[in-house]
């Protein structure tokens with residue numbers, strides 16, 4: 001018996017294996033159709049915490065707290081248990097009350113990446129700085145930045161939904177183009193005035209490919225002080241940062257930035273940096289602690 005037993009076992013294992021292998025290709029698609037449907041998994045709702053909320057060991061306040069999930073975090077839905085859901089946070093599985101969560105929107109706010117830091121110029125905190133103190137080489141001729149263009153297009157599309165028509169009327173400008181522009185302004189306005197609103201060649205943000213002058217439906221306000229009072233300018237001031245832009249030359253900051261108020265001149269930083277600068281209520285020079 002002692003000798004037979006493993007031998008019989010071996011045969012049984014072999015038979016099961018052969019049967020199993022034979023059945024497997026038939027069963028697999030069948031399984032996909034019934035239980036393990038990937039579609040159902042992807043459709044499971046995501047939730048967002050609406051307050052700092054305890055993740056507990058069980059579905060009730062009598063259960064101990066594992067950790068606290070901060071407000072505004074996205075958490076997955078695992079299963080429901082009364083007025084609690086089972087979820088996971090930082091690798092820990094537990095329960096949170098429905099009271100402190102809401103269903104996450106289908107599309108989380110899009111994020112727009114910061115531009116590459118490999119282009120020539122001065123970088124502070126990873127941000128390319130071009131102002132009256134920091135210039136670009138005359139040979140730097142990148143054209144419009146693709147990420148920034150994508151963000152402008154997304155912003156224009158979003159604005160359109162709110163009945164706001166935006167037009168990028170001046171974007172990338174080469175060194176040579178800027179030289180012609182600046183010289184014309186000097187000829188018509190004098191050097192002192194020209195320097196308040198026009199950059200010298202090599203010192204224009206437009207040469208980075210990251211600056212966009214935006215106007216509204218009425219072109220008579222384009223690049224004019226009157227643009228500030230338009231609904232388009234107000235929309236931009238409120239929403240540009242969501243798409244990675246800042247209003248580069250704010251009102252009353254001429255001494256800091258070197259330029260008078262330009263509610264139309266937007267500079268692309270990527271949404272992460274743009275949100276931080278916006279939140280700080282500072283100019284880019286103040287935010288980076290540099291001279292303009």
Ligand SMILES: [Zn+2]
Pocket residue numbers: 206211212213264265266
């Ligand atoms: Zn501009």
